[in-house]
Amino acid sequence: MAPFTIKWGILATGGIAENFTRDLLTDPAARGVDDIRHEIVAVASSTSSERAAAFIKKIDGPASAKAYGSYAELVADTNVDIIYVATPHSHHFQNAMLAIQAGKNVLCEKALTVTASQTKKLVEAAREKNVFFMEAVWVRFFPLSIQIRELIKSGAIGPVYRVHADLSFNMDLPNGKIDFPDSHRMVNPDLAGGALLDLGIYSLTWVFQTLYHLKAEEDKEVPNVVSAINKYDTGADEMTSIICQFPKNKAMGIATTTLRVGTDLDGLYTGGPAIRIQGSGGEIQVTGPAYRPTEYKVIKKDGKGHVEVVQCPIPQDPKRDNWGHGMFWEADECARCLRDGKKQSDTMPWSESIVILETMDSALKQGNVQYPELITTDVFDPNSPLNTGKR
Numbered sequence: 001m002a003p004f005t006i007k008w009g010i011l012a013t014g015g016i017a018e019n020f021t022r023d024l025l026t027d028p029a030a031r032g033v034d035d036i037r038h039e040i041v042a043v044a045s046s047t048s049s050e051r052a053a054a055f056i057k058k059i060d061g062p063a064s065a066k067a068y069g070s071y072a073e074l075v076a077d078t079n080v081d082i083i084y085v086a087t088p089h090s091h092h093f094q095n096a097m098l099a100i101q102a103g104k105n106v107l108c109e110k111a112l113t114v115t116a117s118q119t120k121k122l123v124e125a126a127r128e129k130n131v132f133f134m135e136a137v138w139v140r141f142f143p144l145s146i147q148i149r150e151l152i153k154s155g156a157i158g159p160v161y162r163v164h165a166d167l168s169f170n171m172d173l174p175n176g177k178i179d180f181p182d183s184h185r186m187v188n189p190d191l192a193g194g195a196l197l198d199l200g201i202y203s204l205t206w207v208f209q210t211l212y213h214l215k216a217e218e219d220k221e222v223p224n225v226v227s228a229i230n231k232y233d234t235g236a237d238e239m240t241s242i243i244c245q246f247p248k249n250k251a252m253g254i255a256t257t258t259l260r261v262g263t264d265l266d267g268l269y270t271g272g273p274a275i276r277i278q279g280s281g282g283e284i285q286v287t288g289p290a291y292r293p294t295e296y297k298v299i300k301k302d303g304k305g306h307v308e309v310v311q312c313p314i315p316q317d318p319k320r321d322n323w324g325h326g327m328f329w330e331a332d333e334c335a336r337c338l339r340d341g342k343k344q345s346d347t348m349p350w351s352e353s354i355v356i357l358e359t360m361d362s363a364l365k366q367g368n369v370q371y372p373e374l375i376t377t378d379v380f381d382p383n384s385p386l387n388t389g390k391r
């Protein structure tokens with residue numbers, strides 16, 4: 001049977017849009033996939049159509065792809081099946097809503113929105129418009145994550161009671177600053193900057209995919225959230241630690257993130273694990289980084305001291321300069337959901353995005369981190385500067 005083809009429209013032309021589209025352009029066969037395929041049919045830049053055209057050239061994309069100078073034109077393109085939203089988090093609510101209101105399916109970068117209320121509004125809209133909508137938490141779709149979830153389900157390490165997960169970067173400067181300009185999306189409150197929404201979301205992903213996602217519906221517990229936050233000069237969080245308490249399941253997840261020290265000393269992950277998933281019968285340790293891990297260890301409590309090390313390399317496509325970032329697996333999930341008429345992914349369901357956003361809301365509130373009204377409003381405005389690019 002011919003593979004099912006999904007036609008992508010790319011909204012924004014920054015760093016992650018580049019990695020994602022390069023992944024779309026790889027041959028699915030390079031990762032053993034033959035039931036679906038991806039096409040890039042249009043790219044939009046809020047800056048100019050020239051920028052969109054330059055982007056298509058840079059990624060060695062198809063000459064047939066349209067280059068638009070506005071997000072509005074992209075979402076109106078009837079040839080586009082699904083929009084990939086790749087703007088800063090500040091923009092996600094308005095941009096994703098622009099696409100959903102135009103009747104488009106949407107894959108939206110993490111952090112899905114700035115507030116839980118915005119995510120709820122997007123979910124309501126996706127339901128009303130009967131479109132597919134998913135948060136682009138790519139690591140959930142890695143074969144490594146699938147294997148680890150299967151191991152936990154199989155009882156390989158017994159009931160899991162505690163998970164420690166960290167994603168942190170050492171961006172510390174001797175003068176006390178962080179090595180990003182204050183205007184950079186990592187620390188700029190106008191762009192919803194801060195460690196939690198950018199990096200801590202991955203620590204939480206590991207907590208939730210192990211202590212929440214795998215539970216039967218009746219055992220799923222919305223956690224009690226306790227957080228501590230150190231704020232940066234800009235007002236964004238620079239160090240955030242969150243305890244998610246699941247009392248009925250006798251479990252806790254500890255999610256940490258900071259821009260002051262790295263998860264691993266040398267950035268090569270030769271040190272300790274980024275994630276420790278602890279069950280009463282053993283432990284799974286994931287070697288970092290939490291967003292793109294390629295190795296885990298299984299340590300059984302059997303008194304033999306045996307450690308099983310499992311490598312999960314990310315496939316590369318020799319026809320595309322050995323490119324392979326790992327974002328194709330989430331793209332494949334979108335394609336299969338569209339093919340099968342599903343509006344949400346079982347692996348990253350709407351309800352779970354909402355609980356995670358609520359957790360981040362609570363943590364930020366406890367740390368008194370505040371973002372501007374323009375980016376926290378849950379009222380859709382097609383003419384918002386976040387949609388028109390009029391900065």
Ligand SMILES: NC(=O)C1=CN([C@@H]2O[C@H](COP(=O)(O)OP(=O)(O)OC[C@H]3O[C@@H](n4cnc5c(N)ncnc54)[C@H](OP(=O)(O)O)[C@@H]3O)[C@@H](O)[C@H]2O)C=CC1
Nearest residue numbers: 012013014015016017045046047086087088089109110111
């Ligand atoms: N999954 C992953 O591994 C990663 C995910 N991300 C996520 O992707 C999103 C984008 O990050 P990244 O690509 O690194 O960001 P960049 O700054 O590299 O790109 C963002 C793009 O958004 C558009 N944009 C629109 N308005 C603005 C504005 N006011 N300021 C800046 N950019 C604007 C621009 O494209 P244009 O001018 O064409 O409209 C710009 O190129 C974030 O939400 C981030 O969390 C980021 C890195 C890795």
Ligand SMILES: O=C1OC[C@@H](O)[C@H](O)[C@H]1O
Nearest residue numbers: 016110186198199202291
């Ligand atoms: O999602 C991400 O993962 C990789 C990081 O480098 C980046 O800052 C973040 O947005």
